[in-house]
């Protein structure tokens with residue numbers, strides 16, 4: 176297996192996405208939905224992936240799972256997943272070039288997915304237990320009793336009653352369905368769970384409870400979680416680190432505390448400034464002017480430049496590289512050409 | 527009663543369906559009866575005249591004879607009297623009246639002799655066609671990006687446009703006459719003893735092969751195309767993405783999820799097709815001179831034997847209605863959503 180040859184740059188690294196491009200062929204040209212994503216996910220963290228609708232979050236998540244569907248295709252890039260095969264050795268494998276069969280075996284066993292639109296992900300004609308158990312049987316040698324015991328254990332962790340196992344999806348509330356998908360996702364104790372806007376369809380109170388549960392479970396099982404949503408308030412609550420995506424690119428990565436306290440990229444600043452604060456000054460709720468660009472033709476240079484309040488001459492022609500401007504802080508913006516010292520020049524008026 | 531209903535709400539649903547079933551059958555029976563009486567044709571007159579022509583005699587007292595026959599065929603009195611008489615005979619004695627095509631054999635005896643052949647031939651071919659159609663149709667849907675799927679789809683569309691008699695004709699021509707592989711007429715060789723002996727059974731199977739093949743070829747494309755579009759309409763559904771994310775084998779996703787969800791309408795379709803089989807393949811049965819109901823029907827149509835025609839039509843109505851009643855009664859067991867809807 177050629178994947179054996181990939182050596183892990185550091186022991187904390189779980190997933191290393193390099194210059195990933197996933198495009199959709201359309202009659203009007205290629206929609207470059209994910210176009211040059213560089214991203215590192217560390218072991219045992221909750222990584223929040225933020226960005227407005229259409230920026231390519233779902234395309235990226237499914238791409239990593241090897242589930243890119245026509246007319247989409249992987250144009251280029253790597254997504255190397257490091258998973259321990261024993262106590263001492265770790266195998267890194269490029270998820271994008273794995274043979275279909277091996278990729279299928281990776282899914283759920285190592286990388287579980289809670290898809291967008293959890294209301295409809297369960298087949299309406301099958302009992303809940305069947306839909307949890309089939310994945311367990313597929314990826315393990317557990318006996319019938321062991322598998323059921325595992326299922327009940329996971330259902331208990333998300334606060335589901337045993338009787339739910341015998342029910343059909345339409346008999347469950349939205350929150351219960353969401354819990355089922357979480358129970359199913361943890362049933363094989365995967366290394367990574369990618370949750371794509373799992374709670375957007377739920378009401379705020381239920382969402383709160385489920386988020387907390389998910390967070391606790393991730394911590395207690397030692398699962399890494401990639402949590403995808405455009406809802407910045409959720410990220411503030413959930414994430415350890417935050418990645419801001421814009422127009423098929425990651426434009427900023429920082430710890431969630433730093434990202435909220437002092438966002439560097441003008442797009443991040445706009446996103447964070449537009450979070451409605453309870454009891455806050457309403458006049459401060461500024462959105463980002465202009466519309467998201469079309470993936471059929473990204474703007475030249477920095478893709479954010481047509482909407483950027485701090486646009487400079489260089490932004491129109493030159494693509495800003497992703498730089499580590501401070502330890503653990505990455506940003507792709509011409510405002511930060513070199514590692515910073517002290518406060519960011521762009522964030523004064525936000526404080 | 528009310529307590530029972532509250533305890534088992536599904537009973538109310540069943541009662542409703544059974545009630546509708548009887549009302550519909552009664553209505554269909556009535557409509558059929560009056561339709562045939564209102565068609566301006568006098569089969570008895572025709573019949574007596576043709577007898578006269580055949581034997582080149584003038585039957586003495588032809589009118590008297592006609593009247594006697596009219597009585598036998600229940601054609602005397604007002605329309606209302608005739609209707610009540612027909613119903614009384616049918617319901618009390620199970621008597622559908624005498625037939626013309628094999629006078630004086632009663633219609634029900636003709637039908638009872640023909641039914642086993644039709645049921646044997648059609649149920650086997652329908653089930654084969656249905657299973658094959660589901661399998662091929664879902665495969666075509668699943669591999670919709672591959673050329674196999676296009677080939678299956680186009681061939682099916684082409685086949686669905688070929689009239690059934692052409693298909694039967696080709697089979698008779700090539701497999702029957704040209705290559706002499708299989709018998710093309712009747713249901714068995716007259717030389718064998720009818721009963722449970724090997725020669726007879728072998729002969730029955732050989733004789734049913736071509737008509738069965740014809741029926742499968744005629745109906746297969748429909749099942750393929752409908753299954754394909756049902757499964758395709760499911761593809762992209764979130765639960766299939768989810769099943770794939772679970773790392774299930776593609777075959778399992780196709781059968782356990784995609785096909786399972788398309789199954790409900792197709793199972794209903796199967797039941798209804800089964801119900802309509804007694805009148806289903808008139809043309810093919812007569813082309814292969816197969817002694818089933820279809821053949822009886824086509825002989826009856828030829829001389830406007832309305833008693834026989836009515837008998838077969840009533841049987842078709844009853845069997846279609848029964849099939850759909852069975853579907854309705856079984857649906858709560860198959861589809862969990864209906865069960866809940868009833869409870870609410």
Ligand SMILES: Nc1ncnc2c1ncn2[C@@H]1O[C@H](COP(=O)(O)OP(=O)(O)OP(=O)(O)O)[C@@H](O)[C@H]1O
Nearest residue numbers: 199206208227228229230231232233234235246470
């Ligand atoms: N099948 C497709 N064909 C063509 N373009 C597509 C297809 N699927 C997605 N796209 C385009 O790719 C871009 C990214 O879509 P994606 O669903 O990944 O966005 P997202 O960030 O998940 O959005 P949301 O927050 O609405 O879920 C969009 O501009 C969309 O128009």
Ligand SMILES: [Mg+2]
Nearest residue numbers: 232233234291
């Ligand atoms: Mg999305």
